[in-house]
Amino acid sequence: MWPIDRRYKAATFEAGRGVIWDWGRRTYVMGIVNATQDSFSGDGVAGELDKAVALAKNFAASGVDIIDVGGASSRPGADPTPVSVEKSRVVRVIEAINAEVGLPISVDTTWAAVAEAALDVGASVVNDISGFQLDPDLSYLVADREVGAVLMHNQRGREHHDVIDDITSGFITSLSACDSAGVDSAKLILDPGFGFGWSVSQNLEILRRLPELVHLELPLLIGTSKKSSIGTVLGSRVGERLFGTAATVAHAICAGIDVVRIHDGSEMRDVVTMSDAIVRQRGSVG
Numbered sequence: 001m002w003p004i005d006r007r008y009k010a011a012t013f014e015a016g017r018g019v020i021w022d023w024g025r026r027t028y029v030m031g032i033v034n035a036t037q038d039s040f041s042g043d044g045v046a047g048e049l050d051k052a053v054a055l056a057k058n059f060a061a062s063g064v065d066i067i068d069v070g071g072a073s074s075r076p077g078a079d080p081t082p083v084s085v086e087k088s089r090v091v092r093v094i095e096a097i098n099a100e101v102g103l104p105i106s107v108d109t110t111w112a113a114v115a116e117a118a119l120d121v122g123a124s125v126v127n128d129i130s131g132f133q134l135d136p137d138l139s140y141l142v143a144d145r146e147v148g149a150v151l152m153h154n155q156r157g158r159e160h161h162d163v164i165d166d167i168t169s170g171f172i173t174s175l176s177a178c179d180s181a182g183v184d185s186a187k188l189i190l191d192p193g194f195g196f197g198w199s200v201s202q203n204l205e206i207l208r209r210l211p212e213l214v215h216l217e218l219p220l221l222i223g224t225s226k227k228s229s230i231g232t233v234l235g236s237r238v239g240e241r242l243f244g245t246a247a248t249v250a251h252a253i254c255a256g257i258d259v260v261r262i263h264d265g266s267e268m269r270d271v272v273t274m275s276d277a278i279v280r281q282r283g284s285v286g
Helices: 049-062 083-100 112-120 136-145 163-181 200-208 210-216 228-234 242-254 265-279
Strands: 012-016 019-022 028-034 066-070 105-108 125-128 148-152 188-191 259-262
Touching: 012 148, 028 049, 028 265, 049 066, 049 083, 049 265, 066 083, 066 125, 083 105, 083 112, 105 112, 112 125, 112 136, 125 136, 136 163, 148 163, 163 188, 163 200, 163 210, 200 210, 200 228, 200 242, 228 242, 242 259, 242 265, 259 265
Parallel strands: 028 066, 028 259, 066 105, 105 125, 125 148, 148 188
Antiparallel strands: 012 019
16 A cells, blocks of 8 residues: 555654654655765765765755764775774764764764764764674663664675565564664664665665565665666666666655665755655645
């Protein structure tokens, strides 16, 4: 049935800085700040604090809801980033953004040491592309600090069966880690991991079948922005994928997604606002 009838174990989410997200009311937007030199999207701001702050201010002006700061590239084939280097990168950028921009900040990391340092300087959400399956200390840190977390399913290095079964299995493992650590389910968001270990056809299948994940009754996030599957379908380079990204964002919202992770603030904010006006049952559009 369209639009998707979403149900949630918890009605709201504490994003940080006193901001409460009300699930189902609208779609929330996460803006990406890559504190790296080798991001696939070519927009890394490693060592350029003024550039990072300017990007965060643009996101804030565009109506983005949270800024996601990462210090290690997750693109296929990227060299591993030492934890000490990743920590140094994100701490400097988060400190700078936190001092000048009033939005909540999430830290994109798989390591407890990096997350702890980020939380100490102003981050309020942990975004883990391993879904708490790489560093066992990370789930306990999230529980202890009582912060929000995004748990992504990462299919890299895994056998493929059915895409939704694979994603659901990964989510169950991650949620089990949360239960063991005492993480409150009201503080969790799930990400199916578009682009992480899937073929182009499988990524498109994930988009088509997103409604099959709403039964978990947890909010869902997706990050399709500028990814290679869009480039393959359109025959476009990274800088030419704005409209392809817009199509995936609009579709994802219609399929029940609650948060979209993006590079282009003002453009995707418009896509989200228009999609919400069509899909969301609650609202004040005259």
